[in-house]
Amino acid sequence: MDSNTPLPNGTSEVVLRAKKLNVYYGSNRAVRDVDLDISENTVVAFIGPSGCGKSTVLRCFNRMNDLIAAARVEGSITFRDDDIYAPNVDAVELRSRIGMVFQRPNPFPKSIYENIAFGARINGYKGNMDELVEQSLRKAALWDEVKDKLKQSGLALSGGQQQRLCIARAIAISPEVILMDEPCSALDPISTLKVEELIQELKQQYTIIIVTHNMQQASRVSDHTAFYNAEATEKGNKIGYLVEYDRTEVIFQNPAQQKTQEYISGRFG
């Protein structure tokens, strides 16, 4: 298989498509020439050594890079065939359709209820708020643990619960895609397992891109895996690039690239 195959499986619809994506921080190019198709209702894992640009690419999909003054994006990303970097696209609106869960749980210093209601409210949700809160917490497998203390601060929960609250908060605004940047890296193994189970559940309804440096996690939860690597430039900094993108079992059992093979068998660097 070709190293930059954008679409490993041509059966379902493409939700997100990156073409010749290059990201710069100031004058440093952090990521070069990423071509990638994400198909509907799949879980795509981004793996690779740290600093190879996984988070950077992920943040391009909901334009969170706009908030970093030095960041600049070249190339194109289409979301259901619309260029999300087109001048008429409102990043605020885009982010309400492409949700994000961060590496460290970051619940708002508000009640559990308000943590979820906030996103719904700013996006003009007119339905029954109590129901939405309950539904979102149920989907995030958190309802049973918090149903008696919805008025308590979200910060009073454990780390694993906080992360599921953040997932609930993201689901509450009915996004089409959920981006997760190492959502389990700050969690204990049991919470990690719960979040992984949750991802399996959510896959039915959402397209999910998850960055992880845990290869077991990638092989457990994802359908497709993109392996990124970084190479040093003559200037001395590193540029990340997409080495290989394929169905997860291919990446882990029969990768086409030597680099991938080395990385997944732990013989790296």
Added chain:
Amino acid sequence: MTAELRLSRSELWQPNRNKNKLVENTVKAITAAFAFVSVIATFGIVLTLIVETIHFFGVVSPLRFISETRWTPLFSSAQFGIIVLISATLRTAGIAILVALPLGLLSAICLSEYAGVRVRKILKPLLEILAGIPTVVFGYFALTLVTPQLLQPLIPGLSGLNALSAGLVLGLAIMPLVTSLSEDAIYAVPRSLRDGAYALGATKRETIIAVVLPAALSGIVSSLILAVSRAIGETMIVTLAAGQTPNLGIDPTVAVLTMTAYIVQIFKGDAPAGSIAYLSAYAVGMTLFVMTLLLNIFSFWFVRRFREKYE
């Protein structure tokens, strides 16, 4: 392995433990002495206040102090209604807070969230200059410029000395304090929280109002309370611009006598030492002290209660 290395070259390692201890103890003693000085000073001040206040209340009952409605310590039929002075202080301080809170908070938000590097570079030093101006200059400014040039044309019949002008200028004087402390509080809100809001499709305004400001609330409130303490304790501006006329009520357009201005008036020599009017200044000082103390206790409690802990 390290131990072996150390042993094998032990002649190179000869710490002088006794000397270290001596230096350590000397430093401890010096710092303790300085700490002690401030404790003694505080006790001394509070003790003087208490003793003289007790003297005062031996002559004028506390009931008279809180229930009378006129403040005439130098009259033969003297009255000591502290409410008169408090009402004056509340007028100047209240107006000052009405000015300083919105201006200070807005400029803090502007500086921390909206201003680019260049605007910050101009605004921050300007605020520091404003904070560094002696209050006597502010008082002069209120008396000679704000009252006659700005306020009297707008409000016919406004007295030359009045609470309004003093309050407005006092507000300007304490605004930098509100700005700088609120900005610190806003700045301390972690970036991850803002990102969380943006990732839900919040606009900048929604993020600031619904996430950043509530998260910074305890810091903002404590900056506000510090500003209130400053405002009620400020002396020069109110002495110069608000006047020396005891005046009970809520009207800010008349000349008033604030607690601090009264204390100045007495110790400037209006009352013979040891007289009852002289002693009354201590009772007024005590009242100020108690008010400020209560504010600080409230602030301490509030911050402890509402501070959010982020890792």
